[in-house]
Every structure is written in C-alpha cells, then in structure tokens.
Amino acid sequence: MQLKKHKTVLPAFALLLAVFSAFAFKSVGDEQLLAPENGWINLPTEPCxxxxxxxxxxxxxxxxxxxxxxxxxxxxxxxxxxxNKVLYRPL
Structure with missing residues (x-):
C-alpha cells in the first residue's frame, strides 16, 4: 500500500522540485531594472x-x-x- 503511494507521490514531488529550482535560482542581476532613479548633480566644490x-x-x-x-x-x-553612473532623462 505504501509502495503504491510512493510511486505516485515521488514523481509529483520531483516535478515540483524541478519547477521551483528553475525559478528560485534565476539570476536577478542579469536584468536591468527600468525605473525612476535619483540623480545627483556634481558641483565643482561638492560631489553629489x-x-x-x-x-x-x-x-x-x-x-x-x-x-x-x-x-x-x-x-x-x-x-x-x-x-558617476550615467542616468537618462525621465520619459
């Protein structure tokens, strides 16, 4: 009886683990976030x-x-x- 239960639960668990792993370890650093950002003016006597x-x-x-x-x-x-990070005019 338990062997039958394991035969159906284990493949479903493996699939769930594979899907979770695919999205959990996706690198966020590869994507550039496109959003408003504070810019700073460098004056001759005072940075930022x-x-x-x-x-x-x-x-x-x-x-x-x-x-x-x-x-x-x-x-x-x-x-x-x-x-010194180049920023752009807001859209």
Missing part, C-alpha cells in the same frame, strides 16, 4: 550635491539639472560621495 529625478531607461537624452542658471549633467550614486 543636489538631487534630481532621473531614469535608468536608456534613451538618447542624459539626465540634467539646472542649478543657479547653469545646466549640469546628473549622475547616479555608486558610493556615498561618488556619483
């Missing part, structure tokens, strides 16, 4: 000084911001005081 709204969706227009009448390119943070 002013926050602006940008996007990481690749377009032909880079993200910019205006500070005291001067247009600066905005970058994403890669470290607390390092802003």
């Amino acid at each position: 000084a002013i926050q602006v709204q940008c996007d990481n969706t690749i377009t032909q227009f880079v993200c910019t911001g205006i500070y005291q009448g001067i247009t600066y390119q905005a970058f994403g943070k890669t470290a607390p005081l390092r802003c």
Whole structure:
C-alpha cells in the first residue's frame, strides 16, 4: 500500500522540485531594472550635491539639472560621495 503511494507521490514531488529550482535560482542581476532613479548633480566644490529625478531607461537624452542658471549633467550614486553612473532623462 505504501509502495503504491510512493510511486505516485515521488514523481509529483520531483516535478515540483524541478519547477521551483528553475525559478528560485534565476539570476536577478542579469536584468536591468527600468525605473525612476535619483540623480545627483556634481558641483565643482561638492560631489553629489543636489538631487534630481532621473531614469535608468536608456534613451538618447542624459539626465540634467539646472542649478543657479547653469545646466549640469546628473549622475547616479555608486558610493556615498561618488556619483558617476550615467542616468537618462525621465520619459
């Protein structure tokens, strides 16, 4: 009786385990997230000084911001005081 039960349950369990493994270990790092992202303007005397709204969706227009009448390119943070990740204008 138990042998019959094992013959039906074990293949179903193996299939369930295979499906779970296929999705559980899929690398998330391979996909670029396309979403709004905070950009920062690097002023000549202060890095990552002013926050602006940008996007990481690749377009032909880079993200910019205006500070005291001067247009600066905005970058994403890669470290607390390092802003050098290229960001794009929000769609």
